[in-house]
């Protein structure tokens with residue numbers, strides 16, 4: 001199959017989807033898909049692969065699919081570098097409605113009747129096989145953390161922190177996280 005994305009034609013053998021499988025697996029086989037994720041064997045495979053948040057590993061349409069979860073439904077947003085970005089663009093997101101998400105090769109998705117525009121609104125599409133994992137409640141795609149967290153603005157620290165763990169001094173010039181914050185500008189004007 002061919003897909004035209006951003007004006008360029010791609011072979012669907014060389015494209016990957018990152019998002020909730022429920023949008024791209026046909027309703028007629030969705031029950032079967034879920035049954036596989038619920039099996040003890042699939043759960044055990046997931047948990048032995050990655051203890052934190054790996055839900056299950058299943059076989060689907062001849063492919064091995066590693067399925068992740070992150071505490072429920074929601075939208076995970078990313079700000080990618082140029083080399084790690086999906087075809088959707090550097091600022092991209094995917095929504096989760098069935099509580100799970102995965103990398104799936106485009107060739108096995110039930111999307112023949114779906115426009116590319118609709119598909120790109122449901123998940124992220126990559127022309128190089130991406131990586132995906134979840135750790136400490138943070139989703140990583142191509143090792144880029146989701147935007148629920150950020151790097152500590154103090155370049156010496158480099159911790160991954162949530163936005164409300166960032167502290168700023170009253171002059172707005174010194175920034176750091178709850179671990180490293182120190183104001184060193186107060187009094188300099190005197």
Ligand SMILES: [Zn+2]
Pocket residue numbers: 152153154157158159176177178179180181
């Ligand atoms: Zn810090």
Ligand SMILES: [Zn+2]
Pocket residue numbers: 169170171172173174182183184185186
């Ligand atoms: Zn300061």
